[in-house]
Amino acid sequence: MTEPHLADDFDPTASSLSDQVAPEVMAELLAVRGSIDNIDATLVYLLAERFKATQRVGYLKARHKLPPADPDRETAQIGRLRRLAEEAHLDPAFAEKFLNFIISEVIRHHQAISDEHNGGN
Template sequence: MTTSDIDESVRAELDRLRSSIDNIDAAVVHMLAERFKCTQQVGHLKAQHHLPPADPAREARQIARLRQLAESAKLDPAFAEKLLNFIIAEVIRHHEQIADQPGERP
């Protein structure tokens, strides 16, 4: 079966669902951008006060919190944890870069 063989009502429903997915993807990207703006500020604050880029205790609390949120949202908690671990790794990388920049430390 080719896409041209799909019933028009099925095609319309696919288009509607895909449009919703596209909107959600856009919202996710914008939310991640906002999150990274905040974590960049945290990175600058940490650098200015000679704090380490990583905070394992905070990260563990965040993972536990996100797993609970995922469960209540009917999302696989293991997937949510993998996603947050990926984001945390990127945040730490940013914090390390900020700490290595001249002028970030008093």
């Protein structure tokens, strides 16, 4: 028996709706869900790369004793993402909520790096 792969645990057909749906409707649903699953894997790897970049920023800030947050930078980022969202036909309010969600996680990381770097507890 070979080593089980991590992805083996995932059932792409898992659904609470299986017994309420005609087979051809379920087939259509599963086809779209396959695309969503591919996009989600891409999002996870892209977010991991983004946190690698913000971690570099965190260490730079800690080394030079700079504050974790940068309000002018965040304002510029939010304005840009709202405009990009409009071009992409994504709700700009959602794009802003999304960036705030990410930034609050990033600031939490920066604070942790700073505490660790400056021997805080």
